[in-house]
Amino acid sequence: MSLLAVGSVAFDAVETPFGKRDRMLGGSASHFSIAASFFTDVRVVAVVGGDFGQAELDVFARHNVDTTDLEVIPDGKTFQWHGRYEYDLNVAHTLETQLNVFAGFEPKVSENSKKSRLVFLGNIQPELQRGVREQIPEAELVALDTMNLWIETTRESLQKTIEVVDLVIINDAEARQLASEPNLIKAARKILSWGPSTLIVKRGEYGAAMFTKGGYFAIPAYPLEAVFDPTGAGDTFAGGLMGYLASQEKLDEAALRRAIIFGSVMASFNVEEFGTERVQRLTHDEINHRFRDFKQFTNFEEIPFQKAVTSAQ
């Protein structure tokens, strides 16, 4: 039932109107694997520098995240990102990006990891994603995330990678940009025509939608009064989603629907505190409580309209 995640492990410095952190565990693979760890065994393929310490490794260890494939380059420095959010947290500014050892990242997948049942190709160069995908031909489900940078600079390579995955998990604007199509339903149809069986679209405060060849599923977001730090919400969503899927024997439409709910639940916790702080402390009871909330606030009785035979006044 194992799940493999490829992506970045970083130190994040984040400023929001509510506070700041100078150096905390971040990166797509960190957010993803910690979220996924609540549902399944996770292995991480990433690279860090000699400055990556025991405290950070302990976070992974506490969540039973396998770091065998976490390459350490002792004389290099870990990827660092520095960002600032405005009062409207949808407005983000990247103040500094130091790729460091991440600039030369070549994902190395160990023999054991090649047996993973599910694979998540986090947001890195499409060519590297494809390289990993080819090393795990037996995987039952391979998912991919990407970003506007790769759509703009490596569109052809990205499309080739999309052709060989099962599931694409991207945000609303990226889906439209990737398909060069403002209507999301048409954009989804186009992306699915390239090969994947499923497209899951992240819509932030508006929720998420799933498109399959014949189907559609959509949910609103968990209602939050206090969003604190949105960093890593997308990767946490993907982690909850893929982690839950990895815990299921049948990866059918019903499992995918529940997986989207669990992904949304994990993302809702992620944004309530800095970095991975809230998610690290989660319990299964808290997760299941919000899962049930989702049912409660999306449910309605399926009673079609019936015209009264006579209508008084």
Add this chain to the structure above:
Amino acid sequence: MSLLAVGSVAFDAVETPFGKRDRMLGGSASHFSIAASFFTDVRVVAVVGGDFGQAELDVFARHNVDTTDLEVIPDGKTFQWHGRYEYDLNVAHTLETQLNVFAGFEPKVSENSKKSRLVFLGNIQPELQRGVREQIPEAELVALDTMNLWIETTRESLQKTIEVVDLVIINDAEARQLASEPNLIKAARKILSWGPSTLIVKRGEYGAAMFTKGGYFAIPAYPLEAVFDPTGAGDTFAGGLMGYLASQEKLDEAALRRAIIFGSVMASFNVEEFGTERVQRLTHDEINHRFRDFKQFTNFEEIPFQKAVTSAQ
């Protein structure tokens, strides 16, 4: 079971990338009442000029919309609106607005109409809305729509009107602007603190959300590949919603939830053709079909996550 709607009746000229119409029946009260007519008896309080002809009156008559309170000013001209939409239909330009007889609109509610069980105060000056509300003190449920113009120019009067209605139906941006609060959940709480028991937020292609003192409900939008003309979608949503409510004996949370689905269904048809053209031709089977679609694409099994006792590999 009757429903009273106050608002505008207009001639709309609309240009979209897909075609144009020079002069068609428009205005909030028209879209609202035609949509509502599929569920209940509707009466319209509005004003038109001498140029409002038999063809337009016939549309109301065919839908059994009572026009007793539709004032005709023979030597005046009907409200005219001219708008153009870009390829991205979210981008709209008002090319011309001729208020004409609508500038001096003083809603006159006949004795019969004062017995209406439900009232919809369409988007007009808050003071006029309040005047109508006061004439129908016995109404079981009074709903109000408004717009950024009134939030910006008559905020105090608008708030006084909101204090005396039961249900506010506005869009996402208006809710945030009205409450001076970027977080929608907090904005909703603030608006409800002024008096209404329910706030329904229209989110266009992202669906709709409902806030009550203790509850929350949200749904995505009906997925449409071809949006043709968004004019009147909000009023059509409100018409479906209020029309359905008027058909129900109990106006409880469960009825409100279904009403939001029916409102969304009506709006989804409205945008598929110019003006009210598609809605005019609707059948109850078509409406119920999309209602059932909503259940299908929002449903998931409520199975909480259970950690396996031992997890292999």
